Amino acid sequence: MPVIEVRHPLVKHKIGLMREGEISTKKFRELAAELARLLTYEACRDFELERVSIDGWCGPVEIDQIKGKKVTVVPILRAGIGMLDGVLDLIPNAKVSVVGIARNHETLMPEPYFERFVGQLDERLAMIIDPMLATGGSLVATIDMLKRKGCKQIKALVLVAAPEGIAALNAAHPEVEIYTAAVDSHLNEHGYIIPGLGDAGDKIFGTKEA
């Protein structure tokens, strides 16, 4: 499974800023959205172009356009919402499918509680967004759901990935590309990514002090 760690200086700078222990909700949110934009930019690199003729200021002009790409962005609740605006800034006509999954704090198993998918999933690229890929359970469960609905093209955008999560995804869905700002060291005994960001959902929604 291809893991694309985006090593652009802007990406590395911004993910570094997100690691500050006392970061404010406002700053964390802003950085999550900015990084989502930069990961989206990379994830769209293989979109096909077509030449079309339009009326320009001095007559007909040939331009490149993205060729009929249908996209659904799939935020995993809650934390994935923090990346949604950033992705939609660059793909404004994408449809949005929402998946709700809570990781059980004791077992670390994903517990799905909501799903609402857009139509024509068999024709769409699904771009799953979630800041954290830890054990991989939440992402694997989301891909399972999408595939059951007929989705054939899937990419995932995460801010931080743990090696354990990458391995789990590789075992379950080896063809799914992951775009990430950082591959971190490991998970701690509570399933948190080290050094990671802490609890991304809490930091985006302000439900707990950072």
Ligand SMILES: O=P(O)(O)OC[C@H]1O[C@H](OP(=O)(O)OP(=O)(O)O)[C@H](O)[C@@H]1O
């Ligand atoms: O790879 P995994 O081990 O499944 O862990 C990652 C998941 O855990 C977090 O969500 P959480 O369950 O804390 O929900 P929240 O977004 O509502 O905080 C995170 O946003 C991912 O969805």
Ligand SMILES: O=c1cc[nH]c(=O)[nH]1
């Ligand atoms: O490090 C982690 C792991 C799971 N969920 C988070 O928000 N952070």
Ligand SMILES: [Mg+2]
């Ligand atoms: Mg959380």
